[in-house]
Amino acid sequence: xxxxxxxxxxxxxxxxxxxxxxxxxxxxxxxxxxxxxxxxxxxxxxxxxxxxxxxxxxxxxxxxxxxxxxxxxxxxxxxxxxxxxxxxxxxxxxxxxxxxxxxxxxxxxxxxxxxxxxxxxxxxxxxxxxxxxxxxxxxxxxxxxxxxxxxxxxxxxxxxxxxxxxxxxxxxxxxxxxxxxxxxxxxxxxxxxxxxxxxxxxxxxxxxxxxxxxxxxxxx
Amino acid sequence: xxxxxxxxxxxxxxxxxxxxxxxxxxxxxxxxxxxxxxxxxxxxxxxxxxxxxxxxxxxxxxxxxxxxxxxxxxxxxxxxxxxxxxxxxxxxxxxxxxxxxxxxxxxxxxxxxxxxxxxxxxxxxxxxxxxxxxxxxxxxxxxxxxxxxxxxxxxxxxxxxxxxxxxxxxxxxxxxxxxxxxxxxxxxxxxxxxxxxxxxxxxxxxxxxxxxxxxxxxxx
DNA sequence: CGGCATCCGGGAAGATACTG
DNA sequence: CAGTATCTTCCCGGATGCCG
Numbered sequence: 001x002x003x004x005x006x007x008x009x010x011x012x013x014x015x016x017x018x019x020x021x022x023x024x025x026x027x028x029x030x031x032x033x034x035x036x037x038x039x040x041x042x043x044x045x046x047x048x049x050x051x052x053x054x055x056x057x058x059x060x061x062x063x064x065x066x067x068x069x070x071x072x073x074x075x076x077x078x079x080x081x082x083x084x085x086x087x088x089x090x091x092x093x094x095x096x097x098x099x100x101x102x103x104x105x106x107x108x109x110x111x112x113x114x115x116x117x118x119x120x121x122x123x124x125x126x127x128x129x130x131x132x133x134x135x136x137x138x139x140x141x142x143x144x145x146x147x148x149x150x151x152x153x154x155x156x157x158x159x160x161x162x163x164x165x166x167x168x169x170x171x172x173x174x175x176x177x178x179x180x181x182x183x184x185x186x187x188x189x190x191x192x193x194x195x196x197x198x199x200x201x202x203x204x205x206x207x208x209x210x211x212x213x214x215x216x217x218x219x220x
Numbered sequence: 221x222x223x224x225x226x227x228x229x230x231x232x233x234x235x236x237x238x239x240x241x242x243x244x245x246x247x248x249x250x251x252x253x254x255x256x257x258x259x260x261x262x263x264x265x266x267x268x269x270x271x272x273x274x275x276x277x278x279x280x281x282x283x284x285x286x287x288x289x290x291x292x293x294x295x296x297x298x299x300x301x302x303x304x305x306x307x308x309x310x311x312x313x314x315x316x317x318x319x320x321x322x323x324x325x326x327x328x329x330x331x332x333x334x335x336x337x338x339x340x341x342x343x344x345x346x347x348x349x350x351x352x353x354x355x356x357x358x359x360x361x362x363x364x365x366x367x368x369x370x371x372x373x374x375x376x377x378x379x380x381x382x383x384x385x386x387x388x389x390x391x392x393x394x395x396x397x398x399x400x401x402x403x404x405x406x407x408x409x410x411x412x413x414x415x416x417x418x419x420x421x422x423x424x425x426x427x428x429x430x431x432x433x434x435x436x437x438x439x440x
Numbered sequence: 441c442g443g444c445a446t447c448c449g450g451g452a453a454g455a456t457a458c459t460g
Numbered sequence: 461c462a463g464t465a466t467c468t469t470c471c472c473g474g475a476t477g478c479c480g
Contacts, residue, residue, distance in 0.1 A: 012338035013319030014251060016328045031234060051473050056444060087439045090321060097317040099233030101310060108236045118232035219307045260462050271454055
């Protein structure tokens with residue numbers, strides 16, 4: 001009955017990390033929970049390509065190893081959500097190292113679909129302290145049903161789910177469009193004209209925001 | 221004929237990294253090449269558990285994506301070796317992030333088998349600058365047929381294959397024993413008595429060396 | 441609808457044997 | 461020594477269905 005998982009049986013820390021989160025989709029699931037708990041159906045829609053079957057297995061496995069917990073929200077919502085443990089949140093630097101490295105790949109396709117969480121996490125990863133010199137701003141984001149609020153300083157950019165009321169500037173629309181503006185150099189005006197992105201609040205701040213996240217050079 | 225690899229089709233950098241090196245054994249293979257080229261049979265014996273079949277596939281895949289190259293050594297050896305590209309070597313920070321994170325796991329078994337390269341890489345990962353204050357030493361290692369020489373300073377600890385002639389101190393024996401001395405607190409004298417490890421050169425330096433690599437605290 | 445369990449097909453991984 | 465060939469096993473992905 002006890003299904004023994006396949007392990008590397010290697011004392012190397014890296015190998016053990018792969019034992020814990022090397023299965024397909026595991027890191028993607030953790031990524032989607034990195035900015036706050038989500039329910040099963042949210043994970044399904046935010047992770048295109050994963051099957052309900054596999055998502056169930058991953059959530060079970062990640063719960064067993066202590067990377068996340070199921071939590072029952074208080075009434076009236078009563079919904080069950082999956083929430084990272086503190087240790088689970090500490091996976092973020094790994095994702096950042098992976099992301100930093102992989103964006104240098106010539107095979108990387110930045111125009112592929114991207115989730116709201118991915119874009120926001122990429123900001124935390126790529127924030128350039130020098131370019132953000134002197135900044136202290138609240139940045140709001142609205143992607144469909146999700147609202148996020150971030151506190152931007154040169155040193156850090158913590159982001160959490162929450163109302164964007166009180167934000168100095170808010171971006172609303174499609175994560176892909178925001179990624180295009182920040183990383184693809186697509187002019188804000190074009191995205192607004194196309195209805196893919198809406199900006200409200202301090203427009204100069206918005207324009208500056210788009211320049212804060214330089215990508216590392218491609219290899220070659 | 222063109223075998224299309226299974227991808228996440230996700231613009232997220234982390235997801236693309238998993239496309240490139242998320243397959244089973246891929247990171248382990250890169251790890252074993254991280255301190256210098258190796259031949260097929262060396263990889264097979266240094267990676268217990270991998271089958272020749274899978275090793276061939278991984279080497280092919282990693283070559284296709286530009287992480288390693290096959291190189292023919294000049295006569296008279298004439299042997300073929302696999303060598304990381306510059307981009308391949310840049311995977312090391314990812315392995316370090318994974319290793320640092322996973323050693324905090326309660327499930328991590330530090331007594332499992334460990335390869336020579338893993339132990340040496342762990343030193344680079346865990347080196348504590350404060351504890352190495354003022355050090356500038358050559359550390360030699362001999363594990364079976366492999367010889368490595370490292371240049372230890374508080375800032376860094378580059379290690380490469382090479383003769384340990386000129387080392388201030390040399391450890392020779394079993395990687396597992398060395399790991400036990402550094403991370404398990406096993407007394408050097410006990411390991412020497414058991415014939416698992418031999419130390420030659422500056423003994424005080426050897427004793428100090430063992431204290432330079434503190435492990436992060438376990439979770440809980 | 442959310443959260444599974446179940447069944448099935450395809451493909452990757454594992455073990456062993458074999459070849460130049 | 462450096463792989464290839466073959467066979468089996470297991471995991472992944474998709475579909476369906478159950479049950480609160």
